Amino acid sequence: MRKKAIASIIATGALIISLAGCAGGSTDAAPTDDAKGADAGGLITIIVNDPANPYWKTEGDVAAAAAKELGYESSVGAHKGDTNTENTLIDTAIANKSVAIILDPANADGSIAAVKKADAAGIPVFLVNAEINEAGIAKAQLVSNNAQGAAIGAQEWVTQIGETAEYVELFGAPSDNNAQTRSNGFQTVISQYPGLVKVGEEVADWDRTKGHDKMQSLLQSHPTLTGVMSGNDEMALGAIAALKEAGKLDGVVVGGFDGAPDAVSAVIAGEMAYTVLQPVAVFSKKAVELADDYIQNGTEPEAEKQSFDCILITKDNADKMTEPFTYSG
Incomplete structure (x- = not known):
């Protein structure tokens, strides 16, 4: 790689x-x-x-x-x-x-x-x-340094998914500048790999339920996708729930952003590839x-x-999240 x-x-x-x-x-x-x-x-x-x-x-x-x-x-x-x-x-x-x-x-x-x-x-x-x-x-x-956080997350996502894949993106609330900044940060990294093709994008407004529903729709349109880039953890967790319901979570690399407790648990469980901790x-x-x-x-x-600056959270350092949104490494 x-x-x-x-x-x-x-x-x-x-x-x-x-x-x-x-x-x-x-x-x-x-x-x-x-x-x-x-x-x-x-x-x-x-x-x-x-x-x-x-x-x-x-x-x-x-x-x-x-x-x-x-x-x-x-x-x-x-x-x-x-x-x-x-x-x-x-x-x-x-x-x-x-x-x-x-x-x-x-x-x-x-x-x-x-x-x-x-x-x-x-x-x-x-x-x-x-x-x-x-x-x-x-x-x-x-x-948070959203551009930096999106970049380190996207680089980890590429490391885990490889250089050839079809993926979708869940976009946050358009009224929040952070949504576009993160999306741009993802693309700055992913665009360097021509084999990584974005086949769909949906706005899910930072919301878990909307992330779930939008993921269901994206799965129907793109059943062979193997990656999900999400602008925050709540949307990513909704996507994971939809993938589980469809029996397709295995083999799909899902990335999050925030460092929320549920996301850290999902990283430890192997359901989410990583999350990016915002130092809120x-x-x-x-x-x-x-x-x-x-x-x-x-x-x-x-x-x-x-x-x-944000911190990348993977299985390797998730145990250092000692309190909600608090990294002790």
């Missing part, structure tokens, strides 16, 4: 993954109400996407734990990808006199107005996990620390956009 150089994509960044603890917190769609008129350092409002997904639950839990550790109250809410709900949560954060907002934006374009509204109210906003398509409004935008626990904590530094000292982050 020849190895193609992808060093420009997967070069190690300055930010290294470290241990970060997860703590319990509310993940209802409406924010918790334990922090109105907050004491101590004030109220930090945390807004995630959908806590039904363990990735986003960890995002909220870690940020809330970090806020508590630094002496703040916290309120955790979820917009579930809806910009109207996100806007309402921002209004609530303003009404509750939040000292900062930690936001996983619902939409790269559609969330800009909500961030501007908070900024106009004098509340600093720190984005996590996803970016918006306008700079200079949020104090920081902290994301690291950058969620970092966002709160940046907010604290800004609140206490007026310190602006050194750079608005910051990316955190």
